[in-house]
Amino acid sequence: MSENLQLQLEINGQPHTLLVDPRVTLLDALREHLTLTGTKKGCDQGQCGACTVHIDGKRVLSCLTLAAQANGKSVTTIEGLAQADGTLHAVQARFLEHDAFQCGYCTPGQIMSAVACIEEGHAGSADEIREYMSGNLCRCGAYPNIVEAIQQAAADLSREAT
Amino acid sequence: MNPFDYVGVSDTDDALRQKQRAGSRFLAGGTTQIDLMKCDVEQPPALIDINQLTEMREIAFTADTLRIGALARMSEVENHPECRLTSPAIYDSLWQAASPQLRNMASIGGNLLQRTRCVYFRDPHTFSACNKRQPGSGCAARDGVNGNHAILGTSESCIAVYPGDLAVALTAFEAVVIVRNAAQRERRIPIDEFYLLPGDTPHLEHDLASDEMIVAVELPLTPALRHSHYLKVRDRSSYEFAAASAAVGIELDGDRIRDLRVAVGGVATKPWRARHVEGALRGQPFNEQTLRRAAELVVQDAELLPQNQHKKLLAPRAIARALMKAGGMA
Numbered sequence: 001m002s003e004n005l006q007l008q009l010e011i012n013g014q015p016h017t018l019l020v021d022p023r024v025t026l027l028d029a030l031r032e033h034l035t036l037t038g039t040k041k042g043c044d045q046g047q048c049g050a051c052t053v054h055i056d057g058k059r060v061l062s063c064l065t066l067a068a069q070a071n072g073k074s075v076t077t078i079e080g081l082a083q084a085d086g087t088l089h090a091v092q093a094r095f096l097e098h099d100a101f102q103c104g105y106c107t108p109g110q111i112m113s114a115v116a117c118i119e120e121g122h123a124g125s126a127d128e129i130r131e132y133m134s135g136n137l138c139r140c141g142a143y144p145n146i147v148e149a150i151q152q153a154a155a156d157l158s159r160e161a162t
Numbered sequence: 163m164n165p166f167d168y169v170g171v172s173d174t175d176d177a178l179r180q181k182q183r184a185g186s187r188f189l190a191g192g193t194t195q196i197d198l199m200k201c202d203v204e205q206p207p208a209l210i211d212i213n214q215l216t217e218m219r220e221i222a223f224t225a226d227t228l229r230i231g232a233l234a235r236m237s238e239v240e241n242h243p244e245c246r247l248t249s250p251a252i253y254d255s256l257w258q259a260a261s262p263q264l265r266n267m268a269s270i271g272g273n274l275l276q277r278t279r280c281v282y283f284r285d286p287h288t289f290s291a292c293n294k295r296q297p298g299s300g301c302a303a304r305d306g307v308n309g310n311h312a313i314l315g316t317s318e319s320c321i322a323v324y325p326g327d328l329a330v331a332l333t334a335f336e337a338v339v340i341v342r343n344a345a346q347r348e349r350r351i352p353i354d355e356f357y358l359l360p361g362d363t364p365h366l367e368h369d370l371a372s373d374e375m376i377v378a379v380e381l382p383l384t385p386a387l388r389h390s391h392y393l394k395v396r397d398r399s400s401y402e403f404a405a406a407s408a409a410v411g412i413e414l415d416g417d418r419i420r421d422l423r424v425a426v427g428g429v430a431t432k433p434w435r436a437r438h439v440e441g442a443l444r445g446q447p448f449n450e451q452t453l454r455r456a457a458e459l460v461v462q463d464a465e466l467l468p469q470n471q472h473k474k475l476l477a478p479r480a481i482a483r484a485l486m487k488a489g490g491m492a
Contacts, residue, residue: 002165022168022209025196046197049263058237058266064196065267068168069189069211113263120262134400135261 007071011036012080018067026070027051027062030077038078038108042137049136052109053077059116078108081115090156091115091149098149102140110136114150123154164205172214174375178344180210182373188212190233190269193260194276201284203277203295218271218377223248228381232271236328240265248383251390251409251488255331258394261401271376274329274339274356275368278322279403282306293319294364309469310405313477315431316465320364322431329353330427331392331409333435337381341374349374357432386411386423393484395428395476404428406476408484412448419443419489424481426460429473436460439481448489450482457481 007018011034018033030036042050044063051062054076081089091114101107113136117123122132129147138146171177180186186208189195198204218233223244230239239245240256259265282289282302291300303311303321311321337353356369390411396402407427413420422443424436442456457478464474486492
């Protein structure tokens with residue numbers, strides 16, 4: 001049996017120490033070890049985007065990332081997106097307003113991906129959003145409303161920045 | 163997933179020493195490695211995490227060469243301001259590959275070693291026959307669902323298609339893969355020789371010894387690369403592997419073709435350089451009819467299966483369209 005690993009991760013601004021088997025993915029560490037169940041397990045093989053989180057500000061798939069690979073890094077999940085007083089991130093607010101989901105299972109991954117998509121500068125048009133959000137599947141087919149929500153959120157954030 | 167030892171290393175020497183353990187694998191982005199371990203296709207006793215070797219993450223453009231460190235992420239190359247300018251086909255092959263999340267994770271070295279998406283290869287619990295996974299066990303794909311299997315470079319043993327995009331563009335423009343072993347011996351391998359044909363040994367995919375590590379890829383920055391394009395044709399418009407793709411570059415002299423480069427993906431068992439097409443077009447007039455006729459040469463030796471005959475149409479059309487775009491006609 002392989003040796004357990006002791007890891008230090010900063011998750012949503014809080015330091016955490018974990019003792020895990022090397023096989024544990026970041027997704028399972030979040031859900032099973034830290035009870036942060038906002039990050040969803042969809043396909044668990046890197047094909048659906050439901051498990052999208054940010055590591056050091058970059059969007060990645062937590063199902064194909066070992067917890068060990070996040071050692072010493074800063075992880076942001078859907079639970080860490082709103083402000084401490086509960087004020088929603090612009091992307092969260094616009095998803096609600098535009099009804100950008102049906103069952104909601106893919107939504108945390110969609111939102112984490114959308115925040116990064118806007119930050120990367122890839123929300124310039126509906127076509128560009130569709131291309132740079134293509135790693136997040138929605139089986140309910142809420143895509144038109146997702147694209148609208150992202151366009152609106154991008155405009156909100158650009159106004160805030162100026 | 164099998165139990166394994168997770169080994170962190172802080173320098174290349176240590177990494178290469180650790181790699182001498184039989185069956186061990188390097189861990190970079192993990193997008194292929196972890197995926198194949200979840201499928202039980204790979205069961206290494208140890209993963210050697212090389213992500214601390216930050217000197218292998220550099221991307222360096224000089225006047226005539228692009229050198230990409232093996233640990234540079236796909237998105238880092240894609241977003242480098244020089245990439246789009248000097249190497250459009252490389253840029254096009256990157257932004258159309260996988261998804262943004264996967265491109266943030268996947269390293270260039272790991273991407274070169276990306277393995278086939280053949281569903282029979284990826285599912286050992288349902289399909290025991292796979293010569294690539296288990297030499298001599300047979301090929302479940304040949305009589306299975308094989309609409310996306312290869313028509314070029316196949317053998318009796320294996321028809322699995324090489325799935326990647328970047329390596330197709332790197333093959334067209336004659337990149338060199340630089341590898342190193344524990345004795346510090348460095349080899350520079352032309353990328354076309356780095357990828358092996360399946361033949362009778364489809365489990366051997368690369369000219370890379372078990373004690374070697376990819377440290378970088380070098381690409382000559384040529385006039386044809388500056389006027390290049392990567393066209394990817396697929397079943398859905400994004401986040402999908404190629405049904406056929408073409409990486410091309412062209413250098414025109416008036417209305418004649420002085421030089422060109424052509425490689426295809428999604429149709430062959432390895433990134434496929436189309437030298438016959440290049441030979442037929444060098445020195446010829448640059449017009450649609452000439453391009454379309456010469457592009458047909460890419461499939462002259464194609465071996466078709468009942469379900470993948472469309473690839474014989476797609477590959478030449480992808481080449482012709484890509485050349486027209488690269489040459490400014492479309």
